[in-house]
Amino acid sequence: MPTIAELGARYRSGEATPTEVVESYLQRIETLDPQVRAYVTLTRESALAQAEAAGKRLKAGRPLSLLDGVPLAIKDVICTNGVRTTCASKILENFVPPYDATVMARLGAAGAVMLGKTNMDEFAMGSSTENSAFFPTRNPWDLARVPGGSSGGSAAAVAADLAAGALGSDTGGSIRQPAAFCGTVGVKPTYGRVSRYGLVAFASSLDQIGPLARTIRDAALLLQVIAGHDPLDSTSTDVPVPDYPAALGQGIQGLRVGIPSEYVIEGMDPEVGKAVSAAIEALKGLGAKTEKVSLPTTDYALAAYYLIAPAEASSNLARYDGVKYGHRAAGGKDLIQMYGRTRAEGFGPEVKRRIMLGTYALSAGYYDAYYGKAQRVRTLVRRDFQQAFERVDVLACPTTPSVAFKLGEKEDPLQMYFCDIFTIPVNLAGLPGVSLPCGFTQSGLPIGLQLIGKPFDESTLLSAAYAYEQATPWHTRAPALT
Amino acid sequence: MPDPNVEHLARLARLDLSEAEKERMRAQLDAILTYIDKLRQLDTEGVEPTSHAIPMVNVMREDEARPCLPAGAMLANAPEREGDFFRVPKIIEE
Amino acid sequence: MRMTTDYESVIGLEVHAQLLTRSKMFCGCPTAFGRAPNSQTCPICQGMPGVLPVINRRAIEFAIRTALALHCTVNAGCRFARKHYFYPDMPKNYQISQYEEPLAVNGWLEIEAHGTTRRIGIERLHLEEDVGKLVHEGTLETARASLVDFNRSGVPLMEIVSKPDLRSPEEAAAYLKTLRAILMYLGVCDGNMEEGSLRCDTNISLRPRGSTDYGVKVEIKNLNSFRNVQLATAYEGERQSAAIMSGQIIVQETRLWEADKGKTLSMRSKEYAHDYRYFPEPDLVPLKVEQRWVDQLRTTLPELPVARQQRFVTQYGLPAYDAELLTQSRALADYYEAAAREYPKPKIVSNWVLSELLRELPGDDEAALARCPIPPRNLARLLALIDGGTISGKIAKDVFEKMYSSGEDAETIVKREGLVQVADTGALASVVDQILAANAHAVEDWKKGKKQSLGFLVGQVMKATQGKANPAIVNQLLLEKLPKQS
Incomplete structure (x- = not known):
């Protein structure tokens, strides 16, 4: 299957029509998704209708954008007007938003086609998509393994070519980690670069929507459409959006790449370390200058994250109470019973754990020791990066300490939390990060390279990633699914 | 050592937990908080807290009324309604 | 002398004023009152998943203007915080309010009561969003179910907390009256207490006169008129002093004023429920209130x-x-x-x-x-x-x-209607002649020295002209035509 960039070219040359392409995607989903289970909801009819409309525009020579007629998968945490948005939770199983997220409005205005909504860890809490209340998604490279999470459905859909591209959300690594596990590109933009309006909140100060795609160019095309100021999101910035695709291909001669020494940890998969070292060598070979940098607070970032994110989550998830929308437990004889039972039935174990943890971190007498402390640590994490970026343009490190693991392998919550140890500091500091394939293990599992950029400097980040991608063969490999 | 009162937290969070869940929750919160306790080693004296990584101030909108959504659209997801109201079971104070 | 006079009341008021903005605090829904249920809402004020608040600039300006009128210090930085508790009238189960960094602090206003003027301190002034409205099927105690209307949810509310400087029910009422007049002068609140645009809770405690300590305070809710503020604080002062006299201990609690029964009743809520878990609202960025903005708003203040x-x-x-x-x-x-x-x-x-x-x-x-x-x-x-x-x-x-x-x-x-006054001496002279002819006995009385006769005759002329005659001219004409008094 072609990339988004190639699809657009074929549409414009008349070589293919959106209807043919969408039909073939729907066909492929029908055949392969029963194994992968990337989708929670398929929007077959509206996808075909959108494709037809795009086809007419293209035929008339008036496409809305480079994404006109391009079929995409959307993580089920992004609100879609008239299409149920579940967050892979029982509590929202039948919730149909009467509004679109800003990113959906933008994709719609660009003519993109939505194939369906993808599976995820419930409310984006998890690193394996096993926390979906419905079913786990499988890794297209090895169906016995997890696709990562929480945007596991989107990453698996892109890897298995069940969509040309996808949107995910990233709070502590939820785009980059599954991208690494599934061998795709995943971009977490700078906090404030993409509107969060209509993104069901997990941790408001960390959440960010971003693209997953098979190539850096495709990710740049998607980011171009969704980025930009939104008056509906007070935390979205009006920093001008540059032309991302145009920035690609400018080369990385003289680019200063920092190698954080704290990102080599005990228990890391040696194959990951080797692949990332090789990637850094490759960057050097392309003209980059590398130097070691230190991010001394790294070791504390995970702990700070597991106070900040659950605290905000406990607050954001208070609204699911069986009154206005979503699940309500039967038989509660008064309001208190109804609340307690509804939330007990509606939320899965990981969500409950984080609500409890977050409630604790904010409760009277503990705020300063927990939430307050974590926010101060966050300042130190930010400072680490600021100091590093005085000397370098981007940072390079592994996306994850290990490759995709087997379903059910990580039962201990803490063990699961460590999956995000290299991605979490980036969210705490609000920085842009990208994960892209940098090799495979001997058993054929993808390995991810993470590049981290300065605030709002996605252009440099993407052009570095593009240079590496174009010099290596990894993005041309696809999982063998039949 | 932190010793969260699981009963109290569950009540604050409006989560009915079974005895078995409470036991499990106690053990898991204990493990997580033990890990988190490492933050104490870090000196944050005089460090300002960060609530937004990208500092911004004064984001406001003009006071302009916009059309609402019709009551029907807002109530379409209601678990229980009566006319154009949401209906909830008997309210008791705790 | 009654023992109770040895105690004085220490009263503070918490006033919530709905602001007269066109749209709600954090979304564009109108703030109109009395519309069909759930017709003035959108995903934002109904707390749907994924929605975000955006601050209404006019609400901030109204609050700054009020803060200036109340001689408050407008904080250079302020921010919103989330206040958590579960209640069905609050769609997100947290209220966006202000906690550690309110918009303004430390002001005062002058009230007149008991024939003197006193300065009452203002502790703080902050902004928050209003909650929805609950309709109970019957009373709250007997209802089997309740109905929720979110039209009011998200309407901007300004909370003004006084210092515990008030010493009598009369002062409490005077404070509220004065504050209400200021809010209405500023055009920030319509002051309608019946419709709930202006609401008041009071805190009251007793202490031995002359003491500077504070006693255990009781909060009274649901006071929707000056009269109720006065009656409820008076009742509560009496209740507390009677309790103290009989050796009981006052417990910190919230009581509800029942206007028709003329008394306060305990709401029996447990204290543990009030762990509000405040934290800075991550969906909003802080406000930096620059002096220039405050100065500019100061120039727009009306005369109070x-x-x-x-x-x-x-x-x-x-x-x-x-x-x-x-x-x-x-x-x-x-x-x-x-x-x-x-x-x-x-x-x-x-x-x-x-x-x-x-x-x-x-x-x-x-x-x-x-x-x-x-x-x-x-x-x-x-x-x-x-x-x-x-x-x-x-x-x-x-x-x-x-x-x-x-x-x-x-x-x-x-x-x-031909009401122009007749001042034409000629026309009036003939009317005067007719009246004199028709009222011979009055003329006789006049001659005998009865001065009131003149008034009577003027009245007769006015009556005959349907009030249009110029009374001064009529008076003059009569004096000319009447015989000399003996």
Whole structure:
């Protein structure tokens, strides 16, 4: 299957029509998704209708954008007007938003086609998509393994070519980690670069929507459409959006790449370390200058994250109470019973754990020791990066300490939390990060390279990633699914 | 050592937990908080807290009324309604 | 002497004022009152998943203006925080409010009570969003279910907390009255306590007179009039002092004022429920209130009630009583000044506004004056007609009533109804002759020295001319024509 960039070219040359392409995607989903289970909801009819409309525009020579007629998968945490948005939770199983997220409005205005909504860890809490209340998604490279999470459905859909591209959300690594596990590109933009309006909140100060795609160019095309100021999101910035695709291909001669020494940890998969070292060598070979940098607070970032994110989550998830929308437990004889039972039935174990943890971190007498402390640590994490970026343009490190693991392998919550140890500091500091394939293990599992950029400097980040991608063969490999 | 009162937290969070869940929750919160306790080693004296990584101030909108959504659209997801109201079971104070 | 006089009440008020913005605090829904349930809502004020708040600039400006009028320090930085508790009228189960960094602190206002003026401290002023409305099937205690309407959810609320400086129920009521007048003058709140645009809770404790410690305070909720504030604090003071006298301990609690029973009842809520878990609202960024903005808003402050009252006394020479009544509402004071500009006899204008106009108007608030059918200019011209001798003062009162019911100006009515005063000596002389002829006994009485006869005869002439005769000329003609008194 072609990339988004190639699809657009074929549409414009008349070589293919959106209807043919969408039909073939729907066909492929029908055949392969029963194994992968990337989708929670398929929007077959509206996808075909959108494709037809795009086809007419293209035929008339008036496409809305480079994404006109391009079929995409959307993580089920992004609100879609008239299409149920579940967050892979029982509590929202039948919730149909009467509004679109800003990113959906933008994709719609660009003519993109939505194939369906993808599976995820419930409310984006998890690193394996096993926390979906419905079913786990499988890794297209090895169906016995997890696709990562929480945007596991989107990453698996892109890897298995069940969509040309996808949107995910990233709070502590939820785009980059599954991208690494599934061998795709995943971009977490700078906090404030993409509107969060209509993104069901997990941790408001960390959440960010971003693209997953098979190539850096495709990710740049998607980011171009969704980025930009939104008056509906007070935390979205009006920093001008540059032309991302145009920035690609400018080369990385003289680019200063920092190698954080704290990102080599005990228990890391040696194959990951080797692949990332090789990637850094490759960057050097392309003209980059590398130097070691230190991010001394790294070791504390995970702990700070597991106070900040659950605290905000406990607050954001208070609204699911069986009154206005979503699940309500039967038989509660008064309001208190109804609340307690509804939330007990509606939320899965990981969500409950984080609500409890977050409630604790904010409760009277503990705020300063927990939430307050974590926010101060966050300042130190930010400072680490600021100091590093005085000397370098981007940072390079592994996306994850290990490759995709087997379903059910990580039962201990803490063990699961460590999956995000290299991605979490980036969210705490609000920085842009990208994960892209940098090799495979001997058993054929993808390995991810993470590049981290300065605030709002996605252009440099993407052009570095593009240079590496174009010099290596990894993005041309696809999982063998039949 | 932190010793969260699981009963109290569950009540604050409006989560009915079974005895078995409470036991499990106690053990898991204990493990997580033990890990988190490492933050104490870090000196944050005089460090300002960060609530937004990208500092911004004064984001406001003009006071302009916009059309609402019709009551029907807002109530379409209601678990229980009566006319154009949401209906909830008997309210008791705790 | 009763033992209770050894204790004094320590009272503080918490006032919530709905702001007169066009749209809600964090979304574009209108703030209209009394619409069909759930018709003034959107995903944002209904707390749907994924929605985000955006601050209404005018709400901030209203709060800053109020803070300035109350002599508060406007904090250079302020931010919103989430306050958590589960309740079905609150769609997100947290309220966006302000906690550690409120908009303003440390102000004061002056109240008059017990014949003296006292300065009452303002602790803090902050903004928050209102909650929805619950309709119970029956009373809260007996209802099997309740219904929720989110129209009010998200309407901007300004909370103004006084220091515990009030010492009597009268002072509490005076404070609320003064504060309400200021809010209405500023145009930030309509002051309607029945519809709940202005709500009040009080805190009251007792302490031995002369002590500077604070006793255990009790909060009273649900006070929706000046009278209820006064009655409830008086009742609660008595209740607490009786309790102390009989050796009971006052418990910190929240009590509800039941106006029809005339007493407060304990709400029996447990303290543990109040772990609000405040933390800075991550969906909003902090506000940096620059001095320039504050200074600019300061220039937009209107003259406030106390200052205006004083000016009315000095500028117009009005009695303090008139000045006080005329400045109760900004709209009435504006009306008065507009009329007095057109007809520069301030006391006469005051008399007409306070007696004639207020008798007709349903109230003295902005809404009432906005619907007043007599614009100030028309009142001024009516008064000028009296001065010019066109109509008499008595006729003028009738004309005023007609102006009020028809909305026409005085000239139109006077002309159409032929009310122009007859000042033609020739025409009047013949009427005077007729009256003298028809009232021979009165003429006789006059001759015998009965002075009242003249008044009677003037009245007869006025009656014959339907009040249109110029009384001064009639008087003069009669004196000329009447025989000499013996």
